Amino acid sequence: MQTAQIVIGLAIILFTYLDFFHTTLSGNGFGIFSRIVNQILNRIMIQNRTRTIFKFSGITHLLITTFLWMLLLFIGTYIVFSAGEEMVVNSTTGLPATHPERFYYTGYVLSTLGIGDFVPGTDTSRILTGILSFSGFILITTGLTYLLSVLNAVLAKKQLSFLISTMGNDIEEIFIFYKQQDDLENLISNAGDVRQQILKNASSYLAFPMANYFLSKNHESALILQLARLYEVIMIIRLDWSEETVQYKKLSAIINGIKKYLELGLEDANAASHNEEELKTYRSHWMNHGYYFKNDLAVDKQFSSSLKYAGWNWKEVYKLKDEE
Template sequence: METLQIILGLAIIIITFLDFFHTTLSGNGFGWISEWLNRTLNRLIIKNRSRSIYNYSGVIHLLLTTFVWMALHFSGTYLIFTAGENMVINGTTFVPATYAERFYFTGYMLSTLGIGDFTPGNDTSRILVGILSFSGFILITTGLTYLLSVVSAVLSKKELSFYISTVGKDYEGLYHYFKKQDELEFLMSDSSDLRQQILKNASSYLSFPMVNYFLTKKRNSALILQLARLHEVLTVLQLDWGEDTIQRAKIQKILNAIEKYLKIGIEGPESAIHKEEKLRTLRGSWKKYGYDFPDGKEIDPWFTSSLKYAGWDWDDVYKLDPE
């Protein structure tokens, strides 16, 4: 029984670290525990629709995910040190520790190396203390480094969002800004930089998937909303240029970057119900500028899901700024 409990405790710790390292170091998105936890939490926050919760959504995701990792690690370690009577003993009297004292010992051991009032009581326990104390140090230091990297990625995401919003405060503003330029001068000179910024933020989905859960009710800092507007405007402007023009080619590269951003993201096209008729009606607003927006774009359901789980929808994409 003692051996089985130790094996169970070690299994919990190993599973925790697999999820932890997959999320923080692999560059391949969430581990399965973190993915389930954050998707569930995101849906609860979206349903709540409270502005104050939105403002702290990213912090909530970070703290709760970190807490779950630490709680699982602690639980597995505590399970190990309660497996046998002599796994932990009093350092002075050599009396086996109570469950409360083992809980205290586990906490101290994972955060430092204890203060000597309780010690491992047999060779198995001593070996495990040496291993697990080091694992606690790894979890804490790597976790802190990851948190700082997430904050940096969030700032990069907001920077790109602000950049697009300063070009045009809504989709019409973006359209008029580009349209009044001779041969799309802005896109010709800055398309490469814009594309690189979009792809840089796309890579953040894989390296720091927690970034996607930093929600906001402010339009100018909501990157998915700004990218949706930009994508709609560029899709229309592309119709002005022939297949072999440099303008069309550069527009297509930016559109490809935006679509890559969506497909690398953590919300697939099946995550939300896509209403094609509603979107077609909204896109009918382009007729006043003489355009028939292309129907049935393959990327539309991806946008629908990403918008929904960031707290937006297509109505927000086509909503005009009253100011």
């Protein structure tokens, strides 16, 4: 029983660290546990979009996920130290520690405080104490480094969002911004930088997935909303140019960057319902300018899902400034 309990405790610790390091260091998105937790949290946040808590969505995701990692680590370690009476003893009397005392011992082992009023009572416990004393330290220090990286990724998202918003306050203004340039000289000169920033943020989906749960109710700082507007406009503007032109190729490069951003998204394309007819209604807006939008169902579905779980929808994409 003692060996089995130690194995169970160590299995929980191992699972915790696999999920933790996969999320923070692998560059391949969330671990299984973290993904489930954050998707559930995201659903809760979206349902409370009108409340103050929505403004703290990112930090809520970060704190709760970190807390759950530490809780699992604590539970696993406590199970290990409760595997036998001699696993933890009083350093003065040599008597086995009670369960509250083991709880206390677990806390200071993981925090590496080393107070010394309770000590491991067996060689197995001494070895495990030596190993586990590093666990909390590693989680805390790596977690702090990850936090700084997440904040940098959040700032990069806002920077790109603000860049797009400077082109116009709504989809019509962005369209006019480009149509006023006969040869798109401004776009051509900046297309590489815009595409690079889009791809940089796309990589954040994998390297720092937590950054994508820092949601905003502000149009200017909502990246997925701004990217949807930019995508819609560029798809229309591109119709003015033949495939051999530099303008067409530059516009296509930006569109491909946006598609890559969506492909690496946290939400599957089928995570949210997609109403193709409703979207066609919104896109009829371009008929006022003599254009017909060519739908790409795969991209449209991915956008619908990404918009929904960032607190937005296609109606907001096409909402004009004077309608707000």
